[in-house]
Amino acid sequence: MIYTMTLNPALDYIVKIDDFRLGEVNRSTDEVIFSGGKGLNVSMVLNNLGIPSVALGFVAGFTGEEIERGMQAQGCRTDFIHLDEGVSRINLKLRTGVETEINGGGPLVSEFAVSELFAKLDKLQEGDILVISGSVPDSLPHNIYERIMARLQPKQVNIVVDAGRDLLLSAVMYQPFLVKPNQQELSQIFRTPLHTKDEVAVHALQLQEMGGRNILVSMAGEGAVLLTEEGRILSSRPPEGEVVNSVGAGDSMVAGFLAGWLENGDVQHAFRMGLAAGSAAAFSMGLPTKEDVNILKLYFKGAKNMKEFQYTIQDSAGIHARPAGQLVQLAGGVESSVTITKGDKSADAKRIFSVMGLAAKQGEVITVRVEGADEANAAADIEAFLKENL
Known part of the structure; x- marks a missing residue:
């Protein structure tokens, strides 16, 4: 079973105003309100894709009741803890040509409520999936993710972490199944700007060395990069389309990845499902349906498996x-193109001066x-050569 955990869920109120004027009365041209929060989004997209899940978290007051009602109306199963005081937050998403967000603070969560959450998590079993995502209310300890993962580690639960820098770093040492930062978050983790997929891949490897098993980095219009547990790097641009709403795109990518992985355990299929679901969310005002995702999956039909x-x-x-000469001779004997990258330098592996120019130490x-017709065998031969000679 998949469980999603949203510690600070909200009602998301999305308002579109074509000609917004600060300090004046404005009229919306379109608006929608629905249950929101990163984990809730994952549950709703999973439900749209035909995958059952249970949404966990804290709700309070009339807004909390509406969050729960909205989830159940979508066909999602919930097991929320109801707080005695406060109200769940309302987050305003203002669309005026640019996106502006005003997020509420959320209710007070007592230590007793935390113990209730731990009691629910204790029922998870080996092989279950827990998606931990989103912000933490100020009333909760800053190390709550770390405490949860340490508690569940003996159970061998597959945990997915999608959170900001400090929360993610506190959890990654517990070897989560999937870590899903976006490009900006990965830059913040390592305190350096990341512009290219090669730079993202290098720092995804560093994050993997810290404990994460599979690292999935979303890159908005550039697509995504996946570093698998086996050391494979997959990257792809997204399908083409008009971006109308980025809210929920990352959460949809997580849901799509899990749905694809549960189908056949193939991470490449999961990666493509994730990218299709994330793109489908970006191309619509709401979360994607199964039909939306299936249409964009056609983008990957016949794609080369680089x-x-x-x-x-x-x-x-x-x-x-x-060894450089031997490598060039090996690369020259394959049909596929072979490119070697170090930092911001790239080299054609079939040209000796290009390879030597990398000055790799x-x-x-x-x-x-x-990439090419014989890429699988060529990649295996080149990797074996490097291990033996360099």
Whole structure:
């Protein structure tokens, strides 16, 4: 069973105003209100895709009742803890040509309510999936994610973490099944701007070394990058379409990934499902339906299965003349294109001066990308060569 946990759910009130004027009375041209929060979004998209889940979290007051009613009206199963004081928050999403968000604070969560949540989590079993996502109310301890993951670690629950920098870093050491930052969040984690997919892949590897098993990084209009538990790097641009609403796109990507992974355990299929679901959310005012996702899945039909992997140079002399020449000879004998990247430098592996120009030293990480008719065998041969010679 999949469980989603939203510690600070909300009613999302999305208002579109074509000609917004600050300080004046404005009339909306379109508006919608629905139950919101990252975990709730995952549950709703999973439900749209035919995958059952249970939504956990805290709700309070009349807004909390409406959140629960809205989820159940969508066909989602809930198991919320009802707080005695306060009200669940309302988040305003203002669409005026640019997106502006005003988010409420949320109710006070007592230690007793936390113990009730832990009692529900204690019922999870091996093989269950728990999606932990979103912000934490100020009344909860800052290490709540860490406490939850430490508690569940002996149960071998597959945990997905989608949260901001500090919350994610406190949880990643417990080896979650999937970590899903976006490009900006990954930049914040490592305190450095990340512009290219190669830069994202290098830092995804660092996040994996900290404990995350599969690292899925969404990159808005550039698509996404997935670093798998086995060390494969998958990347793709998204399907083409007009972006009308980014709210819920990352959550939809998580739901799509899980739905795809549950179908056959293939991470490449899961990656494409995630990208299709995330794009479908961005192309509509609400969360995507199964039909929306299935239409965008056609984008990937017949797509090449590009092979990509990373390798850390072991040779004390780095990439020097003799193995570089052998590598160029090997790459020249395959039909596929072979590109080697180090940082912001890229080299054609079939050209000796291009490879030598990387000046890759011991301990540095290179990314090898192989694309073409014989890419699977070519990538395996090149990876074996690197392990034996560099």
